[in-house]
Amino acid sequence: MKKTRILYFAFVLLFSCAKKAENTAANSAISKAPKDICGFKTADYNIVFDTINAGTTFGNLIQHQNLGDRAVYDIVEAVKDSFDVRSIRIQKPYALVRSKDRLKKLEAFIYQPDRGTYCIIDFRDSLKAYTQKRPIRIKEKTIAGALDGSLSEALNKEGVDVALATHLTKVYAWSIDFFKLQKGNKFGITFTERFIDDTLYDGVDSLKAAFFEYKGKTIYAFPFEQKIGSGKLEYFDENGKALKNFFLKAPLKFVNITSRFAKTRFHPVQHRWKAHKGTDYAAPTGTPIMSTASGVVEQTGYTAGNGNFVKVKHDRTYSTQYLHMSKILVRRGQHVNQGDVIGKVGSTGLATGPHVCYRFWKNGVQVDALGLKLPSSEGLAKQNLPRYLAYIKPLKKELDSIASLKYKN
Secondary structure (H helix, E strand, C coil), X not given: CHHHHHHHHHHHHHHCCCCCCCCCCHHHHCCCCCCEECCEEHHHCEEEEEECCCCCCHHHHHCCCECCCCCHHHHHHHHCCCCCHHHCCCCCEEEEEECCCCCCEEEEEEEEEECCEEEEEECCCCCEEEEEECCEEEEEEEEEEECCCCHHHHHHHCCCCCHHHHHHHHHCCCCCCHHHCCXXXXXXXXXXXXXXXXXXXXXXXXXXXXXXXXXXXXXXXXEECCCCCCCCCEEECCCCCECCECCCCCCCCCCCEEECCEEEEECCCCCCEEEECCEEEECCCCCEEECCCCEEEEEEEEECCCEEEEEEECCCCEEEEEEEEEEECCCCCCEEXXXXXXXXXXXXCCCCCCEEEEEXXXXXXXXXXXXXXXXXXXXXXXXXXXXXXXXXXXXXXXXXXXXXXXHHC
């Protein structure tokens, strides 16, 4: 009896429209059962609430219900175009809506694949299946603050889903090293959030605008669709300059430079002075190494000095090479995208410890990647600039206004 009651209240929690956020106290959300579930008034039916267990199938769930002369196979065939019963997943909630008389005849099966969707098989009159969506409202929100730790901590302090931090780090991957942001760096973000039935929080929906202070500059980001209707969003600053660069700043997510490009240095293994035509990034063995730009794998292999290495040709001008890998994850001739993992950090070849030596070629000559002004991706088309500036004007004004009020306080 106790277990049944717990399962009942758990399902009521999922169907309740009274909850404002997932992390609110459960007691307030389960204080009473919903009066209506997908059009079925709970007072008029005998309803069993439960969740899908491991190994459970649709057939298992309904074969012992009072279905009259309807066979499970016939039901599955009849509704397959509207509801694929094989799609039910473990731990997802469901309800068996049964008649309230002694026969307890199955009137409907309700399955909830996510918080905003119900899949219903209705056995009343003619057998039919349909999907019902809970109404979702999108609300816009602007926040501003100053860092006192990580970005995730700052967002959490503002009561924002920390998943937004991942989105922001991807948008700013080419212009900001988030591990080098300092305490007190200011930021502002305008974004949208989803709410089911206007009250149940369902996470961050999209990023509308943002800015971060970084190394004495304020870097804005606005998503924009250059070709209307394409669905492709690109991010630009307040002047229409693309945030996404042709090259990533480094081949590792966590950057620790131990040796820079130099005309001469004392080699730690060979114990002699020689040129160092790369940048060394120390990291634990097995750390993923990323291709800093899209291109084609030109070489992979092993030499006594380089250890396991990969060389990627990006275009007629630029190539990059990654040395001392513990493992190579690509093959010669393979196309790789910017950010793809091509190997793992190691200490093969002439290396005193695990690191990647990142080498950079321009027009066939090895150069210092950190000293180059690397090319940016294609910016806004000239004909789109007036439309873009008009679009971001109110967004920037709102962002700056909220930030100004926040910093005054």
